[in-house]
Amino acid sequence: MTTADSAEMTGADTALKVRNLNAYYGAFRALKDVSFDIPRNKVTALIGPSGCGKSTLLRCFNRMNELIPGARIEGEVLFNDENVYHPAIDPTEVRYRIGMVFQKPNPFPKSIYDNVAFGLRINGYRGDYDEAVERSLRGAALWDEVKDRLHESGFALSGGQQQRLCIARALAVEPEIILMDEPASALDPIATLEIESLMRELIRDYTVVVVTHNMQQAARVSDKTAFLNMDEDRAGYLVETGDTHQIFTNPADERTEAYITGRFG
Amino acid sequence: MAAADWASRFRPNLARRKVWGRIWFALFMLAIVVGLAGLVILVMRVLYQGAPWLSFHFLTDYPSRFPEQAGMRSAIFGSIWIIGLTGAFTVPVGVGAAVYLEEYAPKNWLTRIIEVNISNLAGVPSIVYGLLGLAVFVQLLAMGRSVLAGALTMSLLVLPVVIIASREAIRSVPSSHREAAYGLGATKFQVVKEIVVPQSIPGIMTGTILALSRAVGEAAPMIAISALVFLTFVPTDPLDKFTVMPIQIFNWVSRPQEGFRGIAAAGIIVLLVVLLTMNAVAVYIRNRTQRRSEE
Numbered sequence: 001m002t003t004a005d006s007a008e009m010t011g012a013d014t015a016l017k018v019r020n021l022n023a024y025y026g027a028f029r030a031l032k033d034v035s036f037d038i039p040r041n042k043v044t045a046l047i048g049p050s051g052c053g054k055s056t057l058l059r060c061f062n063r064m065n066e067l068i069p070g071a072r073i074e075g076e077v078l079f080n081d082e083n084v085y086h087p088a089i090d091p092t093e094v095r096y097r098i099g100m101v102f103q104k105p106n107p108f109p110k111s112i113y114d115n116v117a118f119g120l121r122i123n124g125y126r127g128d129y130d131e132a133v134e135r136s137l138r139g140a141a142l143w144d145e146v147k148d149r150l151h152e153s154g155f156a157l158s159g160g161q162q163q164r165l166c167i168a169r170a171l172a173v174e175p176e177i178i179l180m181d182e183p184a185s186a187l188d189p190i191a192t193l194e195i196e197s198l199m200r201e202l203i204r205d206y207t208v209v210v211v212t213h214n215m216q217q218a219a220r221v222s223d224k225t226a227f228l229n230m231d232e233d234r235a236g237y238l239v240e241t242g243d244t245h246q247i248f249t250n251p252a253d254e255r256t257e258a259y260i261t262g263r264f265g
Numbered sequence: 266m267a268a269a270d271w272a273s274r275f276r277p278n279l280a281r282r283k284v285w286g287r288i289w290f291a292l293f294m295l296a297i298v299v300g301l302a303g304l305v306i307l308v309m310r311v312l313y314q315g316a317p318w319l320s321f322h323f324l325t326d327y328p329s330r331f332p333e334q335a336g337m338r339s340a341i342f343g344s345i346w347i348i349g350l351t352g353a354f355t356v357p358v359g360v361g362a363a364v365y366l367e368e369y370a371p372k373n374w375l376t377r378i379i380e381v382n383i384s385n386l387a388g389v390p391s392i393v394y395g396l397l398g399l400a401v402f403v404q405l406l407a408m409g410r411s412v413l414a415g416a417l418t419m420s421l422l423v424l425p426v427v428i429i430a431s432r433e434a435i436r437s438v439p440s441s442h443r444e445a446a447y448g449l450g451a452t453k454f455q456v457v458k459e460i461v462v463p464q465s466i467p468g469i470m471t472g473t474i475l476a477l478s479r480a481v482g483e484a485a486p487m488i489a490i491s492a493l494v495f496l497t498f499v500p501t502d503p504l505d506k507f508t509v510m511p512i513q514i515f516n517w518v519s520r521p522q523e524g525f526r527g528i529a530a531a532g533i534i535v536l537l538v539v540l541l542t543m544n545a546v547a548v549y550i551r552n553r554t555q556r557r558s559e560e
Contacts, residue, residue: 062448064444064447064448067444067447069372092450092451092452093450095447095448095449095450096449096450097450099448099449100444100448102441102444102445102448104441106439106441106442106444106445107445108442108445108446108460109442109464118446118449118459119449119450121459122446122449122450122451122452122455122459123449123450166445169445169449170448170449173449173450
């Protein structure tokens with residue numbers, strides 16, 4: 001079984017439908033015919049060995065990958081049944097409706113407040129900024145730690161706090177989906193657990209897709225797991241997707257089993 | 266292998282190795298001493314010759330046939346005019362060109378040729394720019410030997426350096442910040458305006474100040490433009506005639522009377538103080554931003 005096992009899922013429960021997605025860097029094919037569904041208000045983990053295209057796949061969802069010179073994408077990503085790669089769709093719009101959190105915390109060299117307000121400002125937010133900043137920081141479980149120093153530099157925070165600031169910054173523009181690219185890989189174990197429990201809270205209002213190379217993390221945090229592998233040409237392909245519990249206890253594919261039991265990757 | 270026969274297989278000769286180290290250390294020291302000594306002798310001589318002639322009226326008086334009454338007023342104001350206008354011309358054009366090359370231009374052979382040529386332009390002798398300015402601004406565009414023609418000529422000289430410094434500053438903005446902004450739905454122009462340019466301003470300022478401080482000391486292109494005029498007024502209009510500090514110094518040095526040597530040296534001291542101040546400001550800006558980015 002190499003394709004989606006959840007194609008029968010109804011539209012209302014599905015946040016993203018990936019259909020025959022191919023990604024290229026110049027002549028190099030990084031992703032090969034990836035198709036699967038990402039359920040709404042759940043955490044979906046993308047796992048697989050280094051270089052298998054997990055991050056590329058994630059960055060295809062909000063059209064960030066095409067910012068890399070030479071990158072090209074074929075296939076469809078359906079977001080609310082609209083293909084984000086349709087010529088009439090503006091990639092900028094996709095990016096504020098599908099937010100992103102990066103591997104290394106990357107706050108702007110601005111105050112905590114201005115970091116969160118940045119997305120509001122550039123997207124012409126018309127409401128109360130103070131209220132929106134507080135709501136976003138609360139959403140990222142950071143408010144209580146920073147409420148008395150909102151005008152200090154974002155760099156003054158610890159690594160874990162910086163990453164939660166980046167999550168708050170993404171939440172401010174009220175996206176439907178939040179993509180996280182190894183969000184805890186640069187953090188210590190305690191900060192990692194904080195980010196993980198935050199993901200579980202976020203799915204009340206958002207859909208979370210997380211790339212991780214940490215299998216325990218995928219098992220702890222996700223509801224659904226997609227396992228990617230790469231072929232002899234180093235092109236990434238989807239091996240299987242399923243409920244995280246099933247993938248980790250009873251994988252359908254022997255390559256998945258080999259990977260999660262640590263025999264390769 | 267046993268440690269006992271180590272000595273039969275190695276010949277450490279530590280003493281000789283250390284002597285070599287000391288010889289090279291002495292050579293390195295000598296290099297810095299030679300470089301520094303030249304500078305120290307130069308500065309000492311200028312100070313010795315010029316210090317007696319320094320006074321407040323030297324800064325505020327116009328040039329005179331009598332060394333006791335000569336001052337730099339017109340040269341100082343001329344230099345301020347030239348540098349002010351040059352800065353006003355080069356910063357927008359230089360930063361704009363750098364933003365285009367770094368953020369917008371496709372990476373192809375054409376932009377590579379442009380890049381190489383900008384680097385080459387930065388190495389063109391300044392007199393060439395002076396002659397170009399004489400032909401284009403003074404004569405062709407009929408600006409005359411004016412402040413405007415001088416500042417435009419100086420802008421041509423400084424522009425490549427400002428572009429290169431600005432490009433480096435723009436390149437040092439982490440791509441993760443650009444990505445974060447794109448990820449929030451920023452357009453390309455918003456990324457440039459909100460992230461790239463604000464973060465590169467300290468680097469752009471440092472590079473621009475250093476480039477302008479070199480321009481303050483440039484005599485060759487200004488001699489081509491302004492000729493050696495004996496000015497007893499301060500320019501009040503971009504189309505006025507002007508002189509600048511290096512030309513004034515050059516003028517004084519070439520006078521036969523003994524007193525003008527001292528006056529020239531005093532002029533050099535004033536020029537050096539201006540240059541050191543500008544460089545100090547540039548270093549201060551650089552250090553302050555370095556400290557901030559390390560936090």
